[in-house]
Amino acid sequence: MPADLPTITLNNGVEMPQLGFGVFQVPDDETTAAVTAALEAGYRSIDTAAAYQNEAGVGKALADSGIDRSDLFVTTKLWNADQGYDETLKAFERSRSLLGLEYVDLYLIHWPAPALGKYVDSWRALEKLTTDGLVRAIGVSNFQPSHLDKLAETASIVPAVNQIELHPYLQQAEVRAYDEEHGIATEAWSPLAKGGSLLGEPVVQAIAERLGRTAAQVVLRWHLQLGTIVIPKSVTPARIAENLDAFGFELTDADLAELAKLERDERTGPHPDEFNVA
Template sequence: MTVPSITLNNGVTVPQVGLGVFQVPDDGTQANVEQALERGYRHIDTAAGYYNEDGVGAALRASGLPREELFVTTKLRNGDQGYDSALRAFEDSRRALGLDVVDLYLIHWPVPSKDLYVETWKAFEKLLADGAVRAVGVSNFLPEHLDRLVSESDVVPAVNQIEVHPTFQQLDVQAACRKHGIAVEAYSPLGRGADLEASAVESTASALGVTPAQVVLRWHVQQGTIVIPKSLSAERQAANIDVFSFELNEEQMAAVSGLDSGVAGRTGSDPATADFTQFRA
């Protein structure tokens, strides 16, 4: 399976469909990632706050795939924000993954109540300058966070990974990203499964002879969004990456886009107020 790539604002390319491993236990992560790699995935998204970087690293080594064929993303825990602590935390992630260079490193949440994300970004700029990472970005950043980061730093984030799916599209955040040349990456791209039951999705899937999940992922892809669906099932993993042999027409795209219900569709935390540390109790 050949997956098209998205070119980031610094010229680095990322496979448009990847595998997310949020809430996958570390003792099951290696098998899950190995299974995905066997089905053609070359983009794996993890985070320090998921506590499964070791499993991802083990899968990468066991696969025997050339390093240059793989794209690996991880993220900084909220409780590790700050210049020095971010640098230390990165070394912990790099060691857990068993990588010399991480392809994409993200600030996981802005945590505006702590007001450390600009200072943290300075550490990310150093990691980029030192060649420890190929690209740096953010996750869950709202327009005001992006505007401040761009105005107070030298490097524009390459990616903003945010919750996006048909019933929660965050069009204002997407617009702010694209204004700054920041790629949009969707987590929970299927709305944690709830969006698959929408009549517009089901009818489109029936018309095209594909699954509802494939319809929603294709909707993302046609908008130029990077997506990282999670699945433990080999069959669903294979289907989720097989979204490049069909297209949604304008009417079908509009029908899925019409499902947006604003904040009522949110399934995760609100970045304006989220301030959890992501440390285990």
């Protein structure tokens, strides 16, 4: 990894960049350009998913970049409709083929989809992928403590990562505490929330003005100082580069206390207990 990108050491010893680039809702035909811009800006961690339908676009950007594979960290995710042991193995092969990679750095179960009742079987498949050397680390996304407890009843590998919706409007204290207690790294999706209202918050604006930073950089810095992994998304090259520039400054304890007051328990996405779309 480039020396200037901080990493988080996962519970199996694998190092993951703490700041990466997400491609949620980026059309496949725009994804290659967006990922190329991210790689040129200095990102080395790219987060996609089967459900995003842009793994091929990601793969093309990676192949065209000329960057050594060992310097890249690629995450993709298993969709709900593909849960189940055999189905998971097949879905992984599809993703790996679209990405054009010999291995994936991190493979996540995208949602617990508890009503489907298949995530435990999917986890067994992820463990096999690890054993077979096709995945360097495995984890989950959108799992609540109850889902993680059920997984732990039969799992032989503890998830390395739990990727959840996380931002100052939804600070997920309970999930973050559970993850920390069990050695699971927390990763934030939708780190800036949606619609821009968070970035317009007076407290965020005031901190940004004092530090000579953008509102987005302030919120990303909040994530980094929490110790979470964060994957902002943009298709605008200037903003892609700007989001990576969340280093070289610190939020004070007073700043963090003020940002903590923004908690609203407000989700931009569905609740994991209720989302079972296949």
